[in-house]
Amino acid sequence: xxxxxxxxxxxxxxxxxxxxxxxxxxxxxxxxxxxxxxxxxxxxxxxxxxxxxxxxxxxxxxxxxxxxxxxxxxxxxxxxxxxxxxxxxxxxxxxxxxxxxxx
Amino acid sequence: xxxxxxxxxxxxxxxxxxxxxxxxxxxxxxxxxxxxxxxxxxxxxxxxxxxxxxxxxxxxxxxxxxxxxxxxxxxxxxxxxxxxxxxxxxxxxxxxxxxxxxxxxxxxxxxxxxxxxxxxxxxxxxxxxxxxxxxxxxxxxxxxxxxxxxxxxxxxxxxxxxxxxxxxxxxxxxxxxxxxxxxxxxxxxxxxxxxxxxxxxxxxxxxxxxxxxxxxxxxxxxxxxxxxxxxxxxxxxxxxxxxxxxxxxxxxxxxxxxxxxxxxxxxxxxxxxxxxxxxxxxxxxxxxxxxxxxxxxxxxxxxxxxxxxxxxxxxxxxxxxxxxxxxxxxxxxxxxxxxxxxxxxxxxxxxxxxxxxxxxxxxxxxxxxxxxxxxxxxxxxxxxxxxxxxxxxxxxxxxxxxxxxxxxxxxxxxxxxxxxxxxxxxxxxxxxxxxxxxxxxxxxxxxxxxxxxxxxxxxxxxxxxxxxxxxxxxxxxxxxxxxxxxxxxxxxxxxxxxxxxxxxxxxxxxxxxxxxxxxxxxxxxxxxxxxxxxxxxxxxxxxxxxxxxxxxxxxxxxxxxxxxxxxxxxxxxxxxxxxxxxxxxxxxxxxxxxxxxxxxxxxxxxxxxxxxxxxxxxxxxxxxxxxxxxxxxxxxxxxxxxxxxxxxxxxxxxxxxxxxxxxxxxxxxxxxxxxxxxxxxxxxxxxxxxxxxxxxxxxxxxxxxxxxxxxxxxxxxxxxxxxxxxx
Numbered sequence: 001x002x003x004x005x006x007x008x009x010x011x012x013x014x015x016x017x018x019x020x021x022x023x024x025x026x027x028x029x030x031x032x033x034x035x036x037x038x039x040x041x042x043x044x045x046x047x048x049x050x051x052x053x054x055x056x057x058x059x060x061x062x063x064x065x066x067x068x069x070x071x072x073x074x075x076x077x078x079x080x081x082x083x084x085x086x087x088x089x090x091x092x093x094x095x096x097x098x099x100x101x102x103x
Numbered sequence: 104x105x106x107x108x109x110x111x112x113x114x115x116x117x118x119x120x121x122x123x124x125x126x127x128x129x130x131x132x133x134x135x136x137x138x139x140x141x142x143x144x145x146x147x148x149x150x151x152x153x154x155x156x157x158x159x160x161x162x163x164x165x166x167x168x169x170x171x172x173x174x175x176x177x178x179x180x181x182x183x184x185x186x187x188x189x190x191x192x193x194x195x196x197x198x199x200x201x202x203x204x205x206x207x208x209x210x211x212x213x214x215x216x217x218x219x220x221x222x223x224x225x226x227x228x229x230x231x232x233x234x235x236x237x238x239x240x241x242x243x244x245x246x247x248x249x250x251x252x253x254x255x256x257x258x259x260x261x262x263x264x265x266x267x268x269x270x271x272x273x274x275x276x277x278x279x280x281x282x283x284x285x286x287x288x289x290x291x292x293x294x295x296x297x298x299x300x301x302x303x304x305x306x307x308x309x310x311x312x313x314x315x316x317x318x319x320x321x322x323x324x325x326x327x328x329x330x331x332x333x334x335x336x337x338x339x340x341x342x343x344x345x346x347x348x349x350x351x352x353x354x355x356x357x358x359x360x361x362x363x364x365x366x367x368x369x370x371x372x373x374x375x376x377x378x379x380x381x382x383x384x385x386x387x388x389x390x391x392x393x394x395x396x397x398x399x400x401x402x403x404x405x406x407x408x409x410x411x412x413x414x415x416x417x418x419x420x421x422x423x424x425x426x427x428x429x430x431x432x433x434x435x436x437x438x439x440x441x442x443x444x445x446x447x448x449x450x451x452x453x454x455x456x457x458x459x460x461x462x463x464x465x466x467x468x469x470x471x472x473x474x475x476x477x478x479x480x481x482x483x484x485x486x487x488x489x490x491x492x493x494x495x496x497x498x499x500x501x502x503x504x505x506x507x508x509x510x511x512x513x514x515x516x517x518x519x520x521x522x523x524x525x526x527x528x529x530x531x532x533x534x535x536x537x538x539x540x541x542x543x544x545x546x547x548x549x550x551x552x553x554x555x556x557x558x559x560x561x562x563x564x565x566x567x568x569x570x571x572x573x574x575x576x577x578x579x580x581x582x583x584x585x586x587x588x589x590x591x592x593x594x595x596x597x598x599x600x601x602x603x604x605x606x607x608x609x610x611x612x613x614x615x616x617x618x619x620x621x622x623x624x625x626x627x628x629x630x631x632x633x634x635x636x637x638x639x640x641x642x643x644x645x646x647x648x649x650x651x652x653x654x655x656x657x658x659x660x661x662x663x664x665x666x667x668x669x670x671x672x673x674x675x676x677x678x679x680x681x682x683x684x685x686x687x688x689x690x691x692x693x694x695x696x697x698x699x700x701x702x703x704x705x706x707x708x709x710x711x712x713x714x715x716x717x718x719x720x721x722x723x724x725x726x727x728x729x730x731x732x733x734x735x736x737x738x739x740x741x742x743x744x745x746x747x748x749x750x751x752x753x754x755x756x757x758x759x760x761x762x763x764x765x766x767x768x769x770x771x772x773x774x775x776x777x778x779x780x781x782x783x784x785x786x787x788x789x790x791x792x793x794x795x796x797x798x799x800x801x802x803x804x805x806x807x808x809x810x811x812x813x814x815x816x817x818x819x820x821x822x823x824x825x826x827x828x829x830x
Binding site for chain 1: 606628
C-alpha cells in the first residue's frame with residue numbers, strides 16, 4: 001500500500017466545526033502468507049490453501065506455513081514428510097532450519 | 104396282537120359306505136368311525152389284505168366312474184358342460200372325503216413301498232426319490248381323467264372355448280365357477296398337453312378378429328383405450344378361469360396381437376400425441392407400449408426431442424431478458440414436463456432419465472456457437488437477487504422454495520465451475536457490503552450446493568463465511584489490545600480480514616491519501632494483526648471495498664452517508680474548503696486518474712458535490728442545499744460495478760482453469776492405470792469432471808497432447824489408441 005506523505009500544512013486552514021466527521025470506518029484487507037513464492041514447491045498448491053493431504057482430510061485449519069532460514073516456505077505437513085528423507089531444503093539444498101512458523 | 108378278520112364281510116359293509124361317501128349321501132358318524140376302524144383292522148391284519156382292499160377300492164371307483172360316463176351320454180354342448188360340472192363337483196368332493204376315510208390305508212401303503220418296508224421306519228425318511236404309491240384320492244382323479252375326459256374331451260374343450268369366447272364378447276357370460284371348475288377337472292397332464300394349446304390358438308384368433316373390429320370402429324384415442332380395456336379384461340379373465348401357469352402365455356398372445364404387432368401404427372400416432380401433449384392418451388398409450396418388449400423406444404425419443412424443441416424455442420425468446428424472467432421460464436418448462444412425465448408416464452424411471460437429458464440440453468443450449476451459454480451466470484445472478492437484502496420481502500418458506508428452484512435448475516447446468524465463479528463473486532459482495540438477508544439463508548444455499556457438488560466445490564464459499572465470523576472476534580480482541588497498549592484511535596475503526604485465496608477480489612487498488620490520524624488506525628491494526636495475533640502474514644488493504652460512515656453536519660438536517668474509502672478521502676478535503684479544482688483534488692488525494700474520475704462522478708451523481716466548468720478546468724463545489732429523504736444513505740460506488748470485460752475475463756480464466764483441471768485429472772488417472780486406451784481415458788475424464796463442467800472431447804484431446812509434449816505420458820508404440828504413463 002502506498003501512502004503519500006503530502007505535507008498537510010499547505011492545505012487551507014480547517015474550519016471550527018468539521019463538515020464531515022467520521023462515525024465508523026470498516027477497512028477491508030486480504031491476508032496472505034508473507035512469502036516470496038505463493039505456491040508450495042512440494043505439493044504445488046497455493047500456500048494460502050491447505051495442502052493436498054489436509055484438503056482431503058478436511059482439516060484445513062491446521063495446515064500452516066513454515067519458513068526456513070533460507071527463506072523458502074512450505075506447508076508444514078509437506079516439509080515434515082520431506083524431512084523424513086532429507087534435512088535439506090528441497091529448493092536450495094541448504095540445511096533446513098526453521099525460521100518461523102505461520103499462525 | 105393281530106386279530107383275524109373276515110375280509111369279505113368287512114369289504115361288503117365298507118362298499119356301501121364308499122358309495123354313500125362318493126355320492127355325498129349323509130353318512131352317520133358312527134358308521135364313519137366304524138369304517139375307519141375297519142380299514143385299520145384290515146391294514147394291520149396282513150399286507151396281502153392291504154393290496155386287496157386297495158384293488159377292490161380301485162375297481163369300485165372304476166365302475167362308479169363308468170356309470171357316470173354313461174349318465175353323460177347323449178348330452179351335448181352347454182348342457183353337457185353343466186351336467187359334467189355337477190357330476191365333477193360331487194365326485195371330486197366325494198373323492199376327497201374318501202381319501203380321508205382311507206388315510207390309514209394310504210399311509211400303510213406308503214410304508215410298504217418305502218425302500219425298507221419295516222414298520223418302525225420313520226415316515227418320510229428315505230422316500231424322497233421314489234414315487235409314492237397313488238393314494239385313493241389320486242386314484243379317483245386318475246380314473247376320472249382316463250375314463251371321462253378321454254370320452255368327452257373334444258366336446259368339452261369345444262364347449263369351454265365357446266364359453267370363453269362368449270365371455271370375451273360379453274355375451275351369455277358363463278358362470279366363472281363352472282368354467283374354472285371344468286378346467287380344473289382336466290388335471291395337469293391334459294391341461295398342459297391339450298387344452299392350453301387350443302386355448303392359446305383360440306386367443307390369438309379371437310384377438311386378430313377383435314383388432315380388426317376395433318381399428319374399424321374407433322379413432323386412435325378410442326382405439327388405444329379400447330385395447331387397454333381389452334388387455335385389462337383379459338388379465339382379469341386369466342385370474343378368473345385359467346391356471347396360473349397359463350396367465351402370462353394367454354396375456355402375451357393377447358398383447359402381441361393387439362399391440363406388439365401394431366407397433367408401427369402406435370408409434371406413428373405417438374408423435375402426434377406428444378406434440379399436442381395429450382396426457383390421457385399418452386398415459387394410455389404408455390401403458391400399452393410398456394407391455395411390449397422394447398416398446399417404449401420411439402416414445403422416449405419423441406418425448407426427448409419434444410422437450411428439447413419447446414425448451415430451446417423458449418431460450419431463444421429469452422435472449423436479453425432479465426435473469427428472473429429466464430429462471431421463471433426455465434422453471435415453467437421444467438414444471439410443465441415433469442408434470443407430463445408424472446401424469447402420463449407415472450414417474451417411469453426411463454422417462455425421468457430422458458426428461459433430465461432433455462432439460463439439460465435446453466438449459467445448456469446456446470443460441471449460436473459464438474455466444475456463451477448463459478445459464479450458469481444467470482442462475483448465480485438470480486441467487487444473488489434472492490439473497491440480497493432489500494430486494495424482495497419473501498417469507499422463509501418462500502425463500503427456501505426459491506432456493507430449491509435454483510438448485511433444481513443448477514443440477515442440469517454443465518458449467519458448474521462457472522456458476523461457482525459468479526456465485527462466489529456475488530457472495531463476496533454481499534458479505535463485505537453486509538448485504539445478505541441473513542447468514543442462515545446464505546448457509547442454507549451453500550448446504551444445498553454442497554449436496555450436489557460435494558465438499559470441494561463449496562469449500563471456498565465456506566471459508567468466506569468463516570472469515571466473516573472470525574472477524575467479530577478479531578475486532579473485539581483488537582480493542583482490548585488497544586486498551587492494554589493504551590492507544591486511542593481517532594475513529595471508530597474496525598477491520599474485515601479475508602483470506603486471499605478464498606475471496607475472488609481484485610488486489611490492485613489505487614493509492615490514496617487521508618489525514619495521518621486515520622492512517623494510524625490502519626498501521627496500528629496491521630501491527631496488531633501481523634505480529635500480535637498472527638505470524639508470517641501480510642495484509643493488503645482494499646480501499647475500494649472499505650466503507651466509512653460520515654456525518655454531514657453542514658445541512659439543515661444531520662445526514663449519515665456511507666462511502667468508500669476513496670469517497671471519504673475526497674469528502675474529508677471539504678472540511679477545509681468548500682470548493683476544489685479537479686487538479687487540487689488529485690494532488691491532495693493521490694488517487695489515480697481512473698479512480699478519481701469514478702469517485703468524483705459518483706459524488707456528483709449523489710448530488711453531494713456540484714461540478715462547475717470553467718476555463719481553468721473543472722471544479723467541484725460542496726452542495727450546501729443537499730437534501731435526501733433518508734437520514735442514512737449510501738453512495739453507489741461505481742468501482743465495484745462489473746463491466747462486460749470482467750465477465751469475459753471470468754470466461755477466459757475458467758478456460759485456463761479447466762485445462763489445468765483436465766491435465767491434473769488425466770495424470771491422476773494415468774498414474775493409477777499405467778496403460779489405458781483412448782476411449783476409456785475419455786470416459787473416465789468425463790466422469791470425473793461432471794461435477795464441475797462437461798469437457799469437450801476436443802479440449803480433452805488438447806490436454807492429452809500437452810501432457811505428451813511434457814513427457815507425462817506417451818502413445819503406445821504398438822497400438823496407437825493406447826497411452827502409457829511415464830513415471
